[in-house]
Amino acid sequence: MRIVVAGGDGFCGWPTALHLSNQGHEVTIVDNLSRRKWDEELHSNSVTPIASLEERVGKWKELTGKEIKTYIGDLNHYDFLREVFRQTEPEAFVHFAEQRSAPYSMIDREHAVFTQQNNVLGNLNVLYAIKEFAPECHLIKLGTMGEYGTPNIDIEEGYIEIEHKGRKDVMPYPKQPGSFYHLSKVHDSHNIMFACKIWGIRATDLNQGIVYGLHTNETKMDPMLVNRVDYDGVFGTALNRFLIQAATGHDLTVYGSGNQTRAFLNIEDTVRCVEIAAENPADKGEFRVFNQFTEYFSVQELAEKVQKVAKEEGLNTEVSHLDNPRIEAEEHYYHAVNTKLRDLGLEPHLLTDDVLHDILQTVIEHKDRVIKENILPSIKWK
């Protein structure tokens, strides 16, 4: 299948591009390299030393004989996007190419506006490009479980049947996102749903949990293929951040009570979920929503898991509680449905101690690269 992976230089996009290429798909990466620029802006880095995109795809070709074409440019430049569509004629367009950090979107007005402009308008361009140049192309769009917030009822996969005053309807599941970034994904979801309805576009919205891990079968093949790992207060997600804190002798910094519960999955499942979505496309006009996670944990539970595994590696680390920089419920109900991807064949990698040891060992190997002053949260929601 001809698949474009937009955002294919990023943490989820790169291993996904490799995985799809390895499965025999004809993969093209589209990326504006902005994730690397944000590192420069924030004086931050990946714990793992990552090669340039050119080096990465060169090494992949050398190892496997498989070519991944690259287009360096921005989805917000429609002239560029048009050429991508004309030249690649995609059958699936995997859209990771958005600003994906909640704290980054909350830095200030400029970053909030940038995030919504970049994400929402870029995605609008993708919808128009599919309509104009590849109407059969299946849009596989990365959403987030954070779109739902933490309602006091079960979270369903995109839709919910509501009975009200003696009548019934199946409605889009109400969204209560917790940052301008998460809001941008909610806006995307609404825009895509409408485009499916009026233009018959086929789309799958992957409401992804928080991703942990770094290696996949493909990124392990050579050091030049290694994935990035973020640990800083802006782009580092909870579990990876805890592991790096443990490796560098830093307290594991839980925000607030730590009873916030979130959905998680391993990067190995991310790449498999995208493959499953691509191989089982949505129908014409269908806006399909999958909740893409395998387990959920409270942040406190995660910190304690990491603490235990770190201790087994000879690292003594404390769990400390910081004032929560975010405005969010710290005590809440959380129960989310995630059966659709499993019904299509996902076999989850669960968060075992072995998995944690494996990530921790990689992180320890590179711990000298950690810029310690980047670890603590510097961005407040208030």
Add this chain to the structure above:
Amino acid sequence: MRIVVAGGDGFCGWPTALHLSNQGHEVTIVDNLSRRKWDEELHSNSVTPIASLEERVGKWKELTGKEIKTYIGDLNHYDFLREVFRQTEPEAFVHFAEQRSAPYSMIDREHAVFTQQNNVLGNLNVLYAIKEFAPECHLIKLGTMGEYGTPNIDIEEGYIEIEHKGRKDVMPYPKQPGSFYHLSKVHDSHNIMFACKIWGIRATDLNQGIVYGLHTNETKMDPMLVNRVDYDGVFGTALNRFLIQAATGHDLTVYGSGNQTRAFLNIEDTVRCVEIAAENPADKGEFRVFNQFTEYFSVQELAEKVQKVAKEEGLNTEVSHLDNPRIEAEEHYYHAVNTKLRDLGLEPHLLTDDVLHDILQTVIEHKDRVIKENILPSIKWK
């Protein structure tokens, strides 16, 4: 009260600014005059000849002694918006300043992107300006009943209690808007709800129905204060368009079956609703939603009402059915709640034959200004 009316040169904004000024409020209009520019872009016009904003506020001062200050600029220019907030110190910010036409947003990609950029990012700027410069200021934001779409259950005012798998929560009412314009308002609503939660902003979202009429007590005071009336396929809303079609010997063009039911209100109620919202501000941190309409009708019913009244004025006109240029349900349930504004004192002007005669007579007076080739819909959703 110090009130900024953003979009105060437009169809709803102008009479609202006059009404609030007449009630003794200290009113400032902020407008980038874009509604007039879109007329130029579309080679269109208002049936009523409208004076420049400068002439309008000059005449108002001459007649009443009341001054309405004006700032000409764009909410998307934050330097400008900052100065508006610093200089006016608003206690209420009435936000009409968005691109408000569904067909305009559906012209092509550029117009869709423009609409969402202009509306969503402009509104984000307003939220930041309130947070930074006037945290007590009450945001009165114009939304639309079109945010809800046509669900098969009753439409509530912004929120709905959902019982699901034995648990309950009050959730944001699910939105199913029908154009990129309507989507922009849904995005706004989500952004505002979040800003209220994290920054304690007080906001009222007025989900307004389709507005008809043109005169208010204030605009009737002098021909130079007259309100604009749109009739073209892009900016003309259903009832006003039918009246102008009747006046100019054009068929009343119903899209599709005409069984689409929509919520309506008179412009005289628009100005009163905004006044009610301003005088009863939302609490700090409250995101309050009012459904701002007084009645609902099917499009076919409206056309027949106009046909009857036109006949009484000696105008014979036919109701004709066009292929629907929009993608929308033509047969659907529609029942929407609108008690909150009435509980606060709104006394609706209902759509009587007298009201229709009154508008029709004004339109007849200016019918030579109608550019006939603009009447039919030229923009398709497909």
